[in-house]
Amino acid sequence: MLHRTVPRQAFGFFTEEMDGESVLFRLGRPKAIHLNETAALIWKLSDGTRSVQDLIDFLKAEYPDAQSDVEVDVERAVADLMRVGALLSTEAKSATP
Template sequence: MKPAMVGDDMDLTAIPALAEGAIYRTLDNEAVILNVDDGHYYVLNETATAIWNLCNGRRSLQDIAALLCGEYDVSPESARASVIRLMSDLVQVHLVVLNRPADA
């Protein structure tokens, strides 16, 4: 798969996958993540943890946003904005990689 665009122009068909250097545990509905490449720890709140747990390398960003709509009763626009914002942050710190769908 080819890398997908990051930032405001993020392609919602991009498929996020956890980076190889990311080790995590979920505690009290929050994810604690270690980037083994740089030794930094990150903590995600409940909503961000839900998004993180959906990044399985098979679902698109659009799919993840749609699942959030049902789980948290938020608008599609709000869900998409949350997913894009979190993915941008996680890609920047090398915890997630975004790939284009195989048919793109």
């Protein structure tokens, strides 16, 4: 289940701000990925300590007028960043054994 996934940034990727946009680069690769505002924030917050559900909750609090879109936007951004190898994931540990 994606909501229990705990994403973290993969080694070799970094972002830069260019003309007011976040651009994701991979060391040794000439192709850049332009990140929208949601994806850029998810990238910054993906440090291996927050689950996808934590990211959804955070963004819902940050953007209360967009609550209906947040869950889908976060899931899509995380999946896209994982697909290109920029995010790695682990499963959140259960509180009960």
